[in-house]
Amino acid sequence: MKNFSKIFKYIFLSIAAFISVFPFFWMLLGVTNKTSDIISGKFMIGGEFATNIKNLFSSDLNFTRSLGNSAVIAILTTIFALLLSSAAGYGFEIYRSKDHERIFTILLLSMMVPFSAMMIPLYRMFSKLSGTPFGINTIFAVIIPSVSTAFLIFFFRQNMKAFPISLVEAARIDGLGEFSIFTKIYMPTAKNSYAAAAIITFMGSWNGYLWPLVVLQSPEKRTVPLVLSAMGASYTPDYGMMMTGIVITTLPIAILFFVMQKQFVQGMLGSVKG
Template sequence: MKNLGLTVKYGLLILMSVLSIFPFVWMILGMTNEAVDITAGKIMVGNQLIINFQNLFQSDLNFMQALGNSAFLAVVTTILALIFSSMAGYGFEIYQSKAKDILFTILLLSMMVPFAALMIPLYRMFSQLNGTPLGINNMTVVILPAICTAFLIFFFRQNIKSFPKELVEAARIDGLGELNIFFRVYMPTAKNTYAAAAIITFMNSWNNYLWPLVALQSPDKRTVPLVLSAMGASYTPDYGMMMCGIVIATLPTAFIFFLLQKQFVQGMIGSVK
């Protein structure tokens, strides 16, 4: 019975693994086939890989420019979000008061509001600043709402709960200012937390579709998700070209995750202690 149980368990695990990996395998095989073969469900290596890549980079959708736009938004958003969200989480935990607890509760409640409900107020607010760097159709419009989110603040605050407060007191006795304590004492001890937050923020920014679709109206400001959506919205979609674009768009997030996966797991565990 024990062997039977192990066989069933591992059989289910293998089946779930195959089901999870199959879409990625099909996507990679689709890069090498024509659109008609992909539509027909062909699961074999084709001979159209170079042609599909040529079509992707020579199309009028400017895929390379979209890659640059997405990379810029993702990197800048991640860096700013790590700094400001961690400072907010640090402040909420280190400097306790009833007013801050009420404010933090309101902040958590804001997580229940779907972003689609916030788009119209955000659009109206930024549209009133047209003609400035904070107006619609500027990269800053996409970056600003993402640099200090309720989830990241909560994430950092939970991690700081396990941070030894004696280090803060010792640093104050040594004459360090509050900002120096944050940057020179707390940040070096929270590398795993920053790694986990960096992965989450980078992936969210890289895959962000809805708000850039509304806020970035010029073709030269398009990001990768917008370009991929435009490919699928054409009258006769070139699925081979789309698969090439999807694979390229997947590589940065996959690389960062596999590079920081150990720190990601440790950071997530540390945040819920």
Template sequence: MKKLTTGLKYAVLIVAAFVSIFPFFWMVLSMTNETVDIITGKMMIGKEFMTNLTNLMTNDLGFQRAVVNSSVIAIITTFFSLLLSSMAGYGFEIYRSPKKEWLFNLLLLSMMVPFSAMMIPLYTMFSKMSPSMFGINTLFSVIIPSVCTAFTIFLFRQNIKSFPKSLVEAARIDGLGELAIFFKIYMPTAKNIYAAAAIITFMSSWNNYLWPLVALQSPEKRTVPLVLSAMGSSYTPDYGMMMTGIVIATLPIAVIFFMLQKQFVQGMLGSVK
């Protein structure tokens, strides 16, 4: 009976693994085939990879420029999100204030507001800013709304709950400033949660579609999701080229995740505790 139960568990895990891996496996095969073979469901490695890659890089939609734009947005957003969110989470947990919990609960309530309901106020606000730097159709108009989110603040605060407060008190007695305590004592001990938050923030920023679609109006400011969407909206889409672009767009997230997966798991577990 025990062997049967174990066998069923492994069978379920194998099926789940196959269902999870198959879409990516199919994308990799498809980027080596032409559109006709992909439509007919060919499941073999083809010889059209270089053709698809050349078409992707020379396409009028500007895939290479979109990769640069997405990289700039994702890297800047991740850096400032980690810095500001960790400082906010640290402040909410370390410093005492009678109104702190009310403010934090209000912050959490903002997570329940759908982003589509905030697009018009955001568009109005950015349209009144300097058009050369922070206004609509600039990369900063996409970066700023994602720099500090309620979820990442919550994530850091939950992690800081397990941070020994005695270290903070000891550092204060020794004359260390508050910023020095944060940068020299807390940050070196929180590498796991920083890795977890970095993966979540980078992935969210890299895959962001709705707000960039509204805010970035010039073709040269497009991000990768916008270019991939434009490829599929033509009358005769080149699926081989699209699949090549999708695989390339997936690689940065996959590489970062596999590099930091151990820290990601430990960071998330630490936050849950």
């Protein structure tokens, strides 16, 4: 009976793994085939990879520029989000008071509000900043709503619970300022938390679609998800080119995760333990 249970477990896990991996495998095959072969369900490696690459980077959609736009937005969003959200999470945990707890509770309640409900107020706010670096059709209009989220602040506060407060008290006795305590003591010890938050933030920004679609109105400022969407919206979509674009778009996220997966797991476990 024990052996049967083990066999059933491995069969179930194998089926689940196949279902999870199959779309990626199909996507990689699509990179090497033309549209007609993909539509017909050809399940073999083709010889159209070079053609698909050429069509992707020579199309009028300017895929290369969109990669640069997405990279700039994702990197800046990640940097600002880590700095602001970690400082907020640190402050909520170190400087406790009844008022802080009320503010934190309201902050958590804001997670229940769908982003689609905030789009119109956000759009009106940024439209009033037109003509400035923070107005509509600028990268900062995409970045600013994502630099301080309730989830990240909650994430850093939970990780902060595992941080020894005695280090902060000892540093204060030694005459170290609050900013120096945060940058020189807390940040180096919270590398795993920063790694996990960096992956989550970068992935969310890189894959962002709805808000960039609303804010970025010039074709030359479009991000990768917008360009991929435009590829599929044509009357005769080139699925081989689309598959190639999707694979190239997936690579930065995959590389980032595999490089930092150990820190990601430890950072998430630290949040759960907190």
